[in-house]
Amino acid sequence: xxxxxxxxxxxxxxxxxxxxxxxxxxxxxxxxxxxxxxxxxxxxxxxxxxxxxxxxxxxxxxxxxxxxxxxxxxxxxxxxxxxxxxxxxxxxxxxxxxxxxxxxxxxxxxxxxxxxxxxxxxxxxxx
Numbered sequence: 001x002x003x004x005x006x007x008x009x010x011x012x013x014x015x016x017x018x019x020x021x022x023x024x025x026x027x028x029x030x031x032x033x034x035x036x037x038x039x040x041x042x043x044x045x046x047x048x049x050x051x052x053x054x055x056x057x058x059x060x061x062x063x064x065x066x067x068x069x070x071x072x073x074x075x076x077x078x079x080x081x082x083x084x085x086x087x088x089x090x091x092x093x094x095x096x097x098x099x100x101x102x103x104x105x106x107x108x109x110x111x112x113x114x115x116x117x118x119x120x121x122x123x124x125x126x127x
Contacts (some may be wrong), residue, residue: 001029047071047094060084069094079103082126086112096120 021031046065050056052074059081063070071094072078078096080089082105089108097118098100103126104113110123117123 032060049073050075057081060088063088063092072099073097076100077103080105082107082109084108
């Protein structure tokens with residue numbers, strides 16, 4: 001085991017994290033190790049990037065064609081086709097960041113899509 005000093009951790013985040021460790025009766029070091037392991041496992045898979053477009057429509061065939069998770073960033077209007085269901089969306093969409101509008105089909109709920117969104121102005125249902 002390695003002893004580590006980490007600077008710059010947000011006080012509130014640390015307080016909540018240490019309270020969770022106490023609640024679980026797990027030493028903070030052990031819980032941090034678990035979180036680091038999970039992070040490394042999740043990020044070891046290559047994530048493809050699609051960035052900085054005015055408009056983009058993605059469908060099932062296009063998502064599957066890449067063969068791995070995709071991160072969308074800076075797409076002003078991202079439209080998800082009606083043939084994309086939650087299972088496919090969850091499997092292939094790593095994140096959607098910095099988009100103005102994400103248009104979703106009836107096969108997805110706004111809350112499902114929000115689990116993948118950061119800095120998205122609005123999510124609207126397709127008409």
